[in-house]
Amino acid sequence: MTENKILLSVVIPAYNEAEGLETFNGELIKYVKEAVGGSYEIIYCNDGSSDNTAEIVSKWHKSDPRIRLVSLTRNFGKEYSLLSGISVAKGDALLMIDGDGQHPVELIPEFVKIWQKGAKVVVGVRKDNGNESTFKNLGSKSFYFIFNKLTSQHLVPSSTDYRLIDKSVQRAFLDMPETGRITRGMIDWLGFSTEHIYFDAKPRKYGSVGYSNRKLLGLAANSFVSLTPRPLYIFGYLGILITAASLVLGVAVLIEQIILNDPLHWRFTGTAMLGILILCLVGIVLMSQGILSLYVSNINNQSKGRPLFVVDYEKSAGIEHKY
Numbered sequence: 240m241t242e243n244k245i246l247l248s249v250v251i252p253a254y255n256e257a258e259g260l261e262t263f264n265g266e267l268i269k270y271v272k273e274a275v276g277g278s279y280e281i282i283y284c285n286d287g288s289s290d291n292t293a294e295i296v297s298k299w300h301k302s303d304p305r306i307r308l309v310s311l312t313r314n315f316g317k318e319y320s321l322l323s324g325i326s327v328a329k330g331d332a333l334l335m336i337d338g339d340g341q342h343p344v345e346l347i348p349e350f351v352k353i354w355q356k357g358a359k360v361v362v363g364v365r366k367d368n369g370n371e372s373t374f375k376n377l378g379s380k381s382f383y384f385i386f387n388k389l390t391s392q393h394l395v396p397s398s399t400d401y402r403l404i405d406k407s408v409q410r411a412f413l414d415m416p417e418t419g420r421i422t423r424g425m426i427d428w429l430g431f432s433t434e435h436i437y438f439d440a441k442p443r444k445y446g447s448v449g450y451s452n453r454k455l456l457g458l459a460a461n462s463f464v465s466l467t468p469r470p471l472y473i474f475g476y477l478g479i480l481i482t483a484a485s486l487v488l489g490v491a492v493l494i495e496q497i498i499l500n501d502p503l504h505w506r507f508t509g510t511a512m513l514g515i516l517i518l519c520l521v522g523i524v525l526m527s528q529g530i531l532s533l534y535v536s537n538i539n540n541q542s543k544g545r546p547l548f549v550v551d552y553e554k555s556a557g558i559e560h561k562y
């Protein structure tokens with residue numbers, strides 16, 4: 240292995256984590272060394288912290304160049320601070336981990352081992368440990384349920400951003416220029432071979448959760464918009480259903496009441512008929528909304544500028560090219 244070859248890059252989004260950073264960093268380095276020896280870099284992404292997160296990391300960087308700092312001008316949110324680190328990481332593998340100590344650093348050697356065995360993505364999945372509030376638990380359960388029902392993409396419930404990705408995955412990920420990013424969903428979308436590691440999330444020791452419930456709801460809504468256009472289509476389907484039902488009803492009334500002179504004694508009033516007519520019109524409006532949605536989702540997909548396919552490897556003239 241050459242001097243400047245980096246095996247593992249660790250990327251840590253950090254927003255006001257100063258209080259616990261020293262302990263976290265010490266523990267982190269211990270396990271990173273156990274996993275890859277000295278061949279690593281640690282990138283802290285300061286997401287516009289108002290405490291001295293950036294100062295602490297700069298101090299470390301002076302004495303240890305393997306610790307790097309990317310400092311954003313203001314708070315952009317976790318997805319973007321993570322992205323800033325992913326875009327500068329130079330390692331053959333990249334591990335993202337929260338800076339609040341909730342992700343167990345002890346598992347780092349295992350992440351690396353599974354990657355060395357050939358998995359391109361190794362995902363940390365949180366075991367349900369009742370540490371989170373009922374609101375958060377219920378919220379995340381229903382999110383995964385609805386998401387997996389609505390989309391063709393399957394998200395493993397409680398899969399986190401604590402994950403290791405191969406350099407090839409990093410490259411493909413950086414080829415997705417879209418805004419409204421959901422890191423985990425986008426990595427899953429890329430489709431590389433994936434393994435899972437289950438872990439118990441620890442409670443936060445220091446600082447406070449940067450993700451308020453409002454931010455989480457925003458994230459969930461964004462996941463739908465970013466990863467699937469199907470919610471848009473639902474209204475179209477509803478329209479087809481309503482129009483079909485009202486047409487059947489309308490024809491039945493027409494034959495029974497007006498042509499055959501009400502042999503079944505349905506006694507449909509004028510208001511009821513008007514109701515059926517309105518129902519039919521509502522259906523037509525919804526259907527046209529569905530058609531509009533098809534166009535909107537086309538524009539949406541196009542504007543995301545995602546690659547149309549992602550190459551894992553290529554074989555030509557007897558040689559395998561890794562990406």
Ligand code: UDP
Binds near residue numbers: 253338
């Ligand atoms: N974080 C960030 N920017 C933000 C909010 C959070 O970089 O605007 C970082 C934070 O420092 C932590 C990670 O993202 O390392 C996860 O955040 P948090 O612990 O607040 O959320 P959780 O997912 O644990 O609820």
Ligand code: MG
Binds near residue numbers: 339443
């Ligand atoms: Mg946390």
